[in-house]
Amino acid sequence: MGVPARRGIDAREVTAPLCRLEDLAEGKSRGFDPLGEGRDTMFVIRRGGRLYAWRNHCPHYDRARMAWKKDEFLDPTGSRIMCFAHGALFEIDSGECTLGPCLGQHLTAVPVEIRDGQVWVTGVYEPGLRR
Amino acid sequence: MRIIGPDELIFGVDNISDGRAFLVDYGLDETDSRGDEGGTFEAADGTAITLRRRDDASLPPPLPTATLLRRTIWGVEDEATIEAIADELSKDRDVVRTSDGMLACKDDTGFEIAFRVTRRRKLDLPAEMINSPGAKPGRGPNIVGANEDAPAKPRTLSHIVYFVPDMDVMANFYIQRLQFVVTDKFTNTGPFLRPQANLDHHVLFMIQTPPYMQGIEHLAFHMQGPTELMLAGSRMVKKGYESFWGPGRHKFGSNWFWYFNSPLGTHVEYDADMDLHDGDWIHRETPMGPEQAQMFLFENVEKWMPGGPPGKKD
Numbered sequence: 072m073g074v075p076a077r078r079g080i081d082a083r084e085v086t087a088p089l090c091r092l093e094d095l096a097e098g099k100s101r102g103f104d105p106l107g108e109g110r111d112t113m114f115v116i117r118r119g120g121r122l123y124a125w126r127n128h129c130p131h132y133d134r135a136r137m138a139w140k141k142d143e144f145l146d147p148t149g150s151r152i153m154c155f156a157h158g159a160l161f162e163i164d165s166g167e168c169t170l171g172p173c174l175g176q177h178l179t180a181v182p183v184e185i186r187d188g189q190v191w192v193t194g195v196y197e198p199g200l201r202r
Numbered sequence: 203m204r205i206i207g208p209d210e211l212i213f214g215v216d217n218i219s220d221g222r223a224f225l226v227d228y229g230l231d232e233t234d235s236r237g238d239e240g241g242t243f244e245a246a247d248g249t250a251i252t253l254r255r256r257d258d259a260s261l262p263p264p265l266p267t268a269t270l271l272r273r274t275i276w277g278v279e280d281e282a283t284i285e286a287i288a289d290e291l292s293k294d295r296d297v298v299r300t301s302d303g304m305l306a307c308k309d310d311t312g313f314e315i316a317f318r319v320t321r322r323r324k325l326d327l328p329a330e331m332i333n334s335p336g337a338k339p340g341r342g343p344n345i346v347g348a349n350e351d352a353p354a355k356p357r358t359l360s361h362i363v364y365f366v367p368d369m370d371v372m373a374n375f376y377i378q379r380l381q382f383v384v385t386d387k388f389t390n391t392g393p394f395l396r397p398q399a400n401l402d403h404h405v406l407f408m409i410q411t412p413p414y415m416q417g418i419e420h421l422a423f424h425m426q427g428p429t430e431l432m433l434a435g436s437r438m439v440k441k442g443y444e445s446f447w448g449p450g451r452h453k454f455g456s457n458w459f460w461y462f463n464s465p466l467g468t469h470v471e472y473d474a475d476m477d478l479h480d481g482d483w484i485h486r487e488t489p490m491g492p493e494q495a496q497m498f499l500f501e502n503v504e505k506w507m508p509g510g511p512p513g514k515k516d
């Protein structure tokens with residue numbers, strides 16, 4: 072059954088870059104709100120010269136938000152993604168939960184690419200807020 | 203057994219400063235700072251969250267799951283209650299008297315618990331003051347209700363919720379051994395429990411989960427009322443903290459709620475205006491679901507007004 076998107080926001084291609092590559096600090100995470108929903112619905116981690124982009128949805132609960140504060144998606148060691156709802160830990164590169172309530176489940180990847188030094192989401196992007 | 207409710211929760215974390223920033227912004231007062239080693243963060247009545255480093259040797263061993271909760275300390279009315287609990291629980295487990303005067307053991311699902319004569323200070327504070335037609339005014343003339351600068355401080359530790367591998371084992375321990383009372387129940391999820399010396403709808407709730415999820419699901423402090431809850435939650439959002447669920451109003455317990463993620467790896471909730479029950483109450487039961495969990499649910503959005511300044515809309 073189709074559910075109307077919140078406040079008229081539909082899935083669509085993202086027509087603006089998330090940021091410049093140089094705006095992403097090595098070893099850090101940063102949240103983004105590509106559709107202007109008012110909340111970060113995805114995040115990007117830059118590590119070892121690569122970008123890893125995931126939806127801000129813990130697989131434990133439907134649309135569970137993960138950070139504890141704006142842009143804070145990593146555990147204190149910076150080596151794993153952490154959901155601060157219940158402490159689940161995820162591998163940064165595979166998105167697999169290795170400890171916690173969603174053990175063995177995976178985060179949802181967001182395809183991103185770098186064009187002219189800017190970070191772009193590729194393809195159609197679904198709204199992320201609860202409707 | 204005259205158990206009142208949770209007195210203090212102890213967490214073992216990797217980053218004390220993140221936890222400190224969160225708990226102070228949440229509205230607790232740091233009363234025993236140990237710098238990088240931790241701190242104790244109190245509500246108005248002295249109930250508290252304590253942070254220690256994950257590898258602190260004074261902490262009981264962690265559960266093998268992701269939870270960072272290391273011990274739940276229950277406050278009781280008097281030494282006689284401590285003695286009664288010691289007699290009851292020492293029948294089938296090791297019960298230890300700690301150097302700081304607590305009775306410590308594990309519950310039947312492996313959570314580290316302890317009991318002490320409560321540190322709660324008696325509060326004498328006003329309720330939220332409202333004006334309602336037909337009722338005596340809560341606020342007299344010229345007393346303004348919408349005060350953005352009003353303090354919004356948690357008053358007392360309200361309740362905790364655990365993920366448990368066996369809700370029957372868990373519930374029976376608290377009901378049969380510690381004389382907690384079931385106030386309401388979500389079928390196949392778990393009961394809401396209140397202890398003998400507290401009329402609050404619940405101080406303990408549990409959610410049945412697989413063993414690898416065992417831990418704390420959330421903790422909550424009582425606020426003055428719905429307005430203070432909104433004020434405190436709005437300030438958290440403005441500071442960049444992640445609202446997880448709320449604001450809204452639960453059905454069971456009637457309490458207003460607003461949940462936030464936290465660096466303690468658990469939701470930390472503001473609640474307000476919970477039902478009270480005594481021995482005459484007959485518990486209700488329903489399957490758990492969104493319709494049963496809340497009477498209504500809102501979501502914080504950016505401030506807006508009709509006919510507001512141009513240039514904001516697209």
